[in-house]
Amino acid sequence: MKLKVILDKVLQERGAAFLANDPLSFPRRYRDPADREAAAVLCAVLAYGRVASIQQSLEDLLRRMPEGPALFIRRFDPRRDVRRLAGFRHRFNTGEDISALCWAIRCAIETAGSLEDFFLQGDDPGEPDIGLALSAFSSRLLQTDLSPLFGPRRRPDGFAYLLPSPSGGSACKRLCMFLRWVCRPDDGIDLGLWQGVSPARLVLPLDTHTARISVLLGLVQRKSPGWKMALEATESLRRLDPKDPVRYDFALSHLGISEGCTGKKGAWCKECAVRGRCRS
Numbered sequence: 001m002k003l004k005v006i007l008d009k010v011l012q013e014r015g016a017a018f019l020a021n022d023p024l025s026f027p028r029r030y031r032d033p034a035d036r037e038a039a040a041v042l043c044a045v046l047a048y049g050r051v052a053s054i055q056q057s058l059e060d061l062l063r064r065m066p067e068g069p070a071l072f073i074r075r076f077d078p079r080r081d082v083r084r085l086a087g088f089r090h091r092f093n094t095g096e097d098i099s100a101l102c103w104a105i106r107c108a109i110e111t112a113g114s115l116e117d118f119f120l121q122g123d124d125p126g127e128p129d130i131g132l133a134l135s136a137f138s139s140r141l142l143q144t145d146l147s148p149l150f151g152p153r154r155r156p157d158g159f160a161y162l163l164p165s166p167s168g169g170s171a172c173k174r175l176c177m178f179l180r181w182v183c184r185p186d187d188g189i190d191l192g193l194w195q196g197v198s199p200a201r202l203v204l205p206l207d208t209h210t211a212r213i214s215v216l217l218g219l220v221q222r223k224s225p226g227w228k229m230a231l232e233a234t235e236s237l238r239r240l241d242p243k244d245p246v247r248y249d250f251a252l253s254h255l256g257i258s259e260g261c262t263g264k265k266g267a268w269c270k271e272c273a274v275r276g277r278c279r280s
């Protein structure tokens with residue numbers, strides 16, 4: 001069976017179960033598109049580590065924003081809201097890092113009109129992928145003046161960890177995933193919030209799971225994960241869908257996250273949808 005047919009079947013049969021186990025289920029709790037976008041950026045940047053730990057952290061973070069994440073960010077007040085996030089922690093990141101991010105997004109929205117327009121200001125639609133735009137997005141957000149929050153000399157250590165850049169070679173999984181969530185059409189999984197970035201230019205969010213599966217399925221020759229491997233895997237996925245190469249990211253990543261693929265032959269392989277194509 002063709003890989004495209006297999007992955008479509010996986011999405012159809014297991015998509016709902018995968019979604020319940022995915023950080024994308026948090027933005028999907030909101031009806032308002034502005035809340036979905038704000039929750040998406042916060043949830044995507046914190047989507048690292050074990051699933052249970054991510055879910056616990058996102059519950060904690062969003063509980064601190066009872067007015068909704070969009071309003072929380074748009075009205076972010078340095079004096080009041082840094083305190084509201086105090087004590088938050090997710091592995092390498094603290095409430096101060098999230099305060100810095102919320103403030104940077106608030107400033108970006110005030111400058112450009114919306115977060116999408118801020119992103120588009122750094123984008124050239126003639127570029128084949130979103131790499132340069134993503135680098136500009138991260139570096140412009142990181143340049144935000146944080147002195148109203150922390151004074152003139154201090155920047156929280158983990159702020160930069162939330163906003164990596166392809167220009168440094170990072171695969172930028174979390175930001176590529178955020179873009180997948182907001183730029184792909186609403187198919188019951190992704191959110192379809194931004195219209196200005198063609199899904200054809202998105203790059204596969206490459207993490208441990210998608211890197212491993214990409215090697216096992218022969219989508220990449222490279223062995224070391226990073227931006228170049230993400231581009232190589234995306235190029236291979238264009239053969240499945242040239243207009244929407246990352247539509248299969250969700251299925252591929254959950255073969256690891258939800259189905260337990262470790263990359264080695266084991267009991268989990270018996271039920272694996274792609275075992276006929278796997279090189280393990």
Ligand code: SF4
Nearest residue numbers: 261269272275278280
């Ligand atoms: S067959 Fe086994 S090793 Fe290969 S992708 Fe499936 S679960 Fe992973």
